[in-house]
Amino acid sequence: MEHPVFTRIMAEGFMPFGWFASQPGDRVPDGAGLVLLIGNAGPGMFRRFARERDPARDSLDDWCRAVIDPLAQGLGARALYPFDKPPLPFLTWAQQAGCGHASPLGLNIHPTYGLWHAFRAALSFEADPGLPPMSRSPHPCETCIGRPCLTACPVDAFTGESYRIDDCVRHIASSAGEDCMLHGCLARRACPVGRNYRYRDQQVTFHMHAFRRAHME
Ligand code: B12
Ligand code: SF4
Ligand code: SF4
Incomplete structure (x- = not known):
């Protein structure tokens, strides 16, 4: 699937997993809008992190914030993180976004990446970026x-x-x-x-x- 927003996300080493139009009850801070979940699958993100990580801190969360905040800003979105406190319901959002299902392990299972992916942020858009419709797949x-x-x-x-x-x-x-x-x-x-x-x-x-x-x- 192609879209300029996806191209920008992938250029930074992340994958766009899925998106949904959030409603007020979805616990998206600051209200409703389009929410796009991004994360890592395949070697891209970790390869870049391994190059850029600060050995004194070695925090993937800090690195993600440093990379994703400007990415989100450039896309007209706000970044929400899976490590924000109290925890935001990323796994519930993943199911709403159609990018997976609850596995018996509790982890999200993605139709292509299986259990080998993780969420690094949710981009909450101020204006609808016009993403194509998300297609859903059966529960493996x-x-x-x-x-x-x-x-x-x-x-x-x-x-x-x-x-x-x-x-x-x-x-x-x-x-x-x-x-x-x-x-x-x-x-x-x-x-x-x-x-x-x-x-x-x-x-x-x-x-x-x-x-x-x-x-x-
Ligand atoms: C707290 C937490 C933990 C805790 C406790 C997890 C637990 N099972 O109780 C600890 C530290 C132990 C942990 C461990 C791991 N975690 Co963790 N964790 C979180 C965190 C930060 C918050 C989860 C939470 O409390 N949500 C609050 C409620 C409100 O969220 P929710 O989405 O509405 O709730 C869903 C879950 O509760 C889920 N659920 C939870 N337990 C179970 C059990 C079963 C059987 C089922 C069906 C569903 C289920 O069901 C809800 C609906 O889907 C999330 C990030 C996030 N913000 O979601 C990562 C997260 C869930 N963890 C993740 C990972 C990868 C792991 C580890 C594999 C880490 C590792 N070693 O690499 C391990 C193993 C996890 C496991 N098998 O459960 C990933 C999962 C990615 C994926 N593919 O699904 C997440 C999403 C973080 C991320 N950056 O992507 N984790
Ligand atoms: S596909 Fe099978 S092995 Fe994989 S998580 Fe689901 S039940 Fe477990
Ligand atoms: S890492 Fe996985 S297989 Fe190993 S003890 Fe923990 S839950 Fe079991």
Whole structure:
């Protein structure tokens, strides 16, 4: 799909995932308007972050703000972030935007990128930028044979209804959790959708360390 807004977003290393016309009840700060979700899928964003990151801080969130705020401003939009507090409902917005479905892991599953994507911002537009209609795709989990994501975790952290964070963190803090730390969550890796977009080890290790650090502080 082509549009000048998408071209500008992709030139910065991000992907436009989906968009929706928000209503007052959608918890979009400062009211209704068109909301476009952008994030990372494929190597573009992390490659750029790895080049530009400040080793003293090494914060992906700070880097995203520094890159996305001016991008949003240039597009006549305001950037909202998944790390804003209190959390904005990005996963609910993803479903409204038609760019995925709730997987049994709780993560959004995208029809092309599977579980290998994350949201970096929502661009809330002051004036409608005239994006093409968003096409919706079927839920891949509904036809998934055996749902391997639910049985791949060595400590059964995913029940299908919840995610036992403490069991996961205990495992990845032990030597038995080295595989998850070096190559990524086994449950995510078990999913057949979007396998070609699996994060490379450098990106996986960066996220796993950030996650473990946040839970062991
Ligand atoms: C708090 C948080 C966490 C917490 C707690 C998560 C939890 N399961 O309770 C911790 C720190 C543990 C965590 C961990 C991770 N997180 Co997290 N997290 C968030 C954060 C900041 C807020 C979530 C929240 O509280 N929302 C509040 C409510 C109001 O939002 P909502 O969209 O309306 O609610 C939806 C969710 O609650 C979802 N949901 C939550 N749990 C479950 C469980 C099941 C079974 C289902 C079906 C749905 C579901 O259902 C709602 C409707 O869809 C979001 C960013 C954001 N702003 O959304 C990232 C976010 C959800 N996390 C993300 C990721 C990638 C991870 C990790 C994989 C990190 C890593 N290691 O790389 C892990 C594993 C997460 C997992 N399997 O659940 C991504 C998910 C991307 C995607 N593809 O969906 C997000 C969106 C951030 C981003 N930048 O994209 N996370
Ligand atoms: S393994 Fe199957 S059920 Fe699990 S997230 Fe992937 S498609 Fe959905
Ligand atoms: S990172 Fe490892 S321990 Fe944690 S949920 Fe994924 S597979 Fe389980």
